[in-house]
Amino acid sequence: xxxxxMFMLCLAAAGALAGCGSSADSAGxxxxxxxxxxxxxxxxxxxxxxxxxxxxxxxxxxxFNAANPDIKVVVHSIPANGERLTKLDILAMxxxxxxxxxxxxxxxxxxxxxxxxxxxxxxxxxxxxxxxxSFGKYAIWGQLDGTYYGIPFRATQSGVYYNKDMFxxxxxxYPSDDWTLEEYIETARKMAEWxxxxxxxxxxxxxxxxxxxxxxxxxxxxxxxxxxxNIKDPAWVKALETRKMLDDENIQMPYGQIVAAKAVINxxxxxxxxxxxxxxxxxxxxxxxxxxxxxxxxxxxxxxxRFDETVxxxxxxxxxxxxxxxxxxxxxxxxxxxxxxxxxxxxxYIAASxxxxxxxxxxxxxxATIFCDGSPLSPEDGQKFFSDSVNLTTNKIIESGGTEYMxxxxxxxxxxxxxxxxxxxxxxxxxxxxxxxxxx
Amino acid sequence: xxxxxxxTQIQLREERAGYAxxxxxxxxxxxxxxxxxxxxxxxxxxxxxPMKGLAGLEFVGMENFKNIVDDxxxxxxxxxxxxxxxxxxxxxxxxxxxxxxxxxxxxxxxxPIRMMTFMPYISSLVSVATVWMVLLYPESGPVxxxxxxxxxxxxxxxxxxxxxxxxxxxxxxxxxxxxGYYCIILLANMQGLPQEVYESAAVDGASPIxxxxxxxxxxxxxxxxxxxxxxxxxxFKIFDQVNIITEGGPGFSTTVLVQAIYYYAFKEYKIGxxxxxxxxxxxxxxxxxxxxxxxxxKLTY
Numbered sequence: 001x002x003x004x005x006m007f008m009l010c011l012a013a014a015g016a017l018a019g020c021g022s023s024a025d026s027a028g029x030x031x032x033x034x035x036x037x038x039x040x041x042x043x044x045x046x047x048x049x050x051x052x053x054x055x056x057x058x059x060x061x062x063x064f065n066a067a068n069p070d071i072k073v074v075v076h077s078i079p080a081n082g083e084r085l086t087k088l089d090i091l092a093m094x095x096x097x098x099x100x101x102x103x104x105x106x107x108x109x110x111x112x113x114x115x116x117x118x119x120x121x122x123x124x125x126x127x128x129x130x131x132x133x134s135f136g137k138y139a140i141w142g143q144l145d146g147t148y149y150g151i152p153f154r155a156t157q158s159g160v161y162y163n164k165d166m167f168x169x170x171x172x173x174y175p176s177d178d179w180t181l182e183e184y185i186e187t188a189r190k191m192a193e194w195x196x197x198x199x200x201x202x203x204x205x206x207x208x209x210x211x212x213x214x215x216x217x218x219x220x221x222x223x224x225x226x227x228x229x230n231i232k233d234p235a236w237v238k239a240l241e242t243r244k245m246l247d248d249e250n251i252q253m254p255y256g257q258i259v260a261a262k263a264v265i266n267x268x269x270x271x272x273x274x275x276x277x278x279x280x281x282x283x284x285x286x287x288x289x290x291x292x293x294x295x296x297x298x299x300x301x302x303x304x305x306r307f308d309e310t311v312x313x314x315x316x317x318x319x320x321x322x323x324x325x326x327x328x329x330x331x332x333x334x335x336x337x338x339x340x341x342x343x344x345x346x347x348x349y350i351a352a353s354x355x356x357x358x359x360x361x362x363x364x365x366x367x368a369t370i371f372c373d374g375s376p377l378s379p380e381d382g383q384k385f386f387s388d389s390v391n392l393t394t395n396k397i398i399e400s401g402g403t404e405y406m407x408x409x410x411x412x413x414x415x416x417x418x419x420x421x422x423x424x425x426x427x428x429x430x431x432x433x434x435x436x437x438x439x440x
Numbered sequence: 441x442x443x444x445x446x447x448t449q450i451q452l453r454e455e456r457a458g459y460a461x462x463x464x465x466x467x468x469x470x471x472x473x474x475x476x477x478x479x480x481x482x483x484x485x486x487x488x489x490p491m492k493g494l495a496g497l498e499f500v501g502m503e504n505f506k507n508i509v510d511d512x513x514x515x516x517x518x519x520x521x522x523x524x525x526x527x528x529x530x531x532x533x534x535x536x537x538x539x540x541x542x543x544x545x546x547x548x549x550x551x552p553i554r555m556m557t558f559m560p561y562i563s564s565l566v567s568v569a570t571v572w573m574v575l576l577y578p579e580s581g582p583v584x585x586x587x588x589x590x591x592x593x594x595x596x597x598x599x600x601x602x603x604x605x606x607x608x609x610x611x612x613x614x615x616x617x618x619x620g621y622y623c624i625i626l627l628a629n630m631q632g633l634p635q636e637v638y639e640s641a642a643v644d645g646a647s648p649i650x651x652x653x654x655x656x657x658x659x660x661x662x663x664x665x666x667x668x669x670x671x672x673x674x675x676f677k678i679f680d681q682v683n684i685i686t687e688g689g690p691g692f693s694t695t696v697l698v699q700a701i702y703y704y705a706f707k708e709y710k711i712g713x714x715x716x717x718x719x720x721x722x723x724x725x726x727x728x729x730x731x732x733x734x735x736x737x738k739l740t741y
Binding site for chain 2: 086089090092093111114115116256257259260261262404411412414415418420433
């Protein structure tokens with residue numbers, strides 16, 4: 001008898017354990033099913049989850065929540081490290097509750113292609129948004145084959161930042177706004193000569209994929225006419241040789257050393273290790289963060305050099321990040337309203353955080369001042385990021401297959417920069433592997 | 441007749457009770473271990489981009505495995521894995537054995553030294569990897585400074601930046617990190633060895649080296665095999681240090697299988713292909729552990 005009771009007890013316990021998952025699940029779905037109509041009845045706000053690694057100011061979110069009582073935007077800050085995209089991808093794929101996600105600088109196109117994000121054309125048409133007029137050159141970063149999946153909201157534009165104190169001490173004139181690659185190399189060489197006893201380099205170019213191509217992108221083409229890999233374009237060859245030469249002459253921190261030391265632009269340049277640095281507009285954001293980067297010198301910024309005399313200046317390299325709605329979001333309408341508000345009305349917040357807003361109608365006369373405020377840049381220098389006469393090109397490969405192309409190029413080219421393979425071998429390998437990948 | 445039936449009934453009831461006790465853990469194992477294993481086996485024969493949901497799942501048969509053969513990333517990963525295992529396992533076990541012998545006998549301050557050998561193992565691999573990156577920094581790092589200034593090496597290796605030296609650097613780091621663990625296991629076994637055998641060997645005039653090779657090693661063969669099997673399996677699972685230090689570079693010189701799996705699954709979202717590579721890794725580990733098991737049956741006392 002006793003044993004039978006024990007057995008029944010065990011069975012009951014096991015059943016309870018086993019049933020636990022499913023019963024909790026059904027309770028959950030029931031609760032949410034009950035919630036939906038209840039929410040409409042009592043106007044419970046819809047929760048919109050927005051994930052990002054660079055959030056300007058909580059105030060613009062509070063303003064939005066106050067103005068839209070039916071929506072409650074919840075911000076989730078994620079670390080700004082190399083794994084940030086993987087984290088967002090997994091959130092989007094696992095059917096998590098993410099409603100608004102950012103995708104940065106050229107990483108968006110494979111994600112548009114995969115169907116991870118909801119198309120936005122319907123919303124754009126309904127609200128009568130003229131993408132070309134509103135976003136100009138940034139508009140292409142939100143679309144794939146004519147369909148919009150993302151709205152550009154934050155841009156990166158490169159420049160050559162220079163440490164004015166070092167130039168003054170060396171007696172070298174500041175970089176001009178109309179200079180060529182040759183002049184850039186000469187300036188870097190002079191500054192390296194001046195700083196070599198203190199271990200100060202003339203300039204800095206990071207190891208990001210295709211970072212060596214920012215200037216050459218003014219002329220180079222990634223693909224041939226018939227859609228094959230065009231890595232042997234003379235412009236790319238010259239760009240690669242230039243990086244290698246500057247590395248070998250110790251004018252800039254060599255590629256391998258950046259990798260080995262895990263050097264980063266902001267702490268290196270703001271730590272006074274270089275006289276110049278090739279960096280995006282986001283360096284302004286870091287210059288405002290005096291706690292993290294306590295530096296004490298004046299900084300100016302010049303446009304990127306022109307590749308050669310045939311290119312019209314001024315020139316810069318650019319890319320844009322977009323906001324998108326994951327295809328499995330339950331609240332697309334509300335998410336869209338938040339995106340629209342963010343992009344159209346928060347440009348000043350984005351500028352104040354040291355990032356470039358992309359909504360052109362918001363480019364007022366003060367925007368460069370707001371952007372530079374708190375950093376050592378003068379508003380005249382800041383204006384260079386907002387001028388519409390700049391010849392903008394991109395080093396990112398935004399055509400189909402571009403992500404793989406850049407990955408292959410990075411893997412092969414680092415061996416050339418580290419002096420393990422000749423330029424010819426490297427270019428042959430890139431060409432072969434890219435063409436194989438494109439053929440698939 | 442009646443009696444027999446009664447007995448089976450009791451037996452049956454006991455059996456049922458047994459299964460009932462097993463049930464909770466069985467459910468856990470099924471959900472968290474068995475189903476995922478079966479799933480990933482099946483996924484190896486599909487092409488799946490999870491961004492498209494279950495609709496993106498497509499059965500492709502042996503396609504993935506055919507592609508693996510020409511895949512530079514996986515082929516170099518397999519090669520690097522083999523180089524790594526064949527140098528890491530012998531180095532770790534032999535150093536651990538030598539260390540254990542010295543710790544067992546010839547050393548003062550046994551306890552502090554034992555602690556020091558075990559210290560690397562209990563520190564996190566992430567911080568150890570970062571420290572080694574600094575130690576092996578190519579320009580003016582401590583190791584290279586010693587090589588150039590003390591030993592007058594004109595062109596010291598560039599370690600993690602060079603494709604010839606990066607894997608060697610990782611092997612050195614891993615051996616240093618894990619040696620303490622195996623040393624402790626072997627030391628525990630060594631301390632339990634019967635003293636009579638050593639005494640009679642001493643009476644017969646055996647040299648310490650003879651004693652070591654003819655007595656110590658044979659008597660420890662089962663725990664040595666345990667260590668070798670464990671180290672082999674662990675060495676095939678290497679990922680952390682590679683991902684932190686070199687991310688597989690330069691080129692494919694330090695790419696390993698687990699890292700290739702991670703790359704395909706979470707950078708390119710080719711889940712089916714990544715699962716196929718995982719099956720390859722499983723087969724490699726399976727082959728090696730089977731060989732080791734067969735050897736153990738033959739060689740241990």
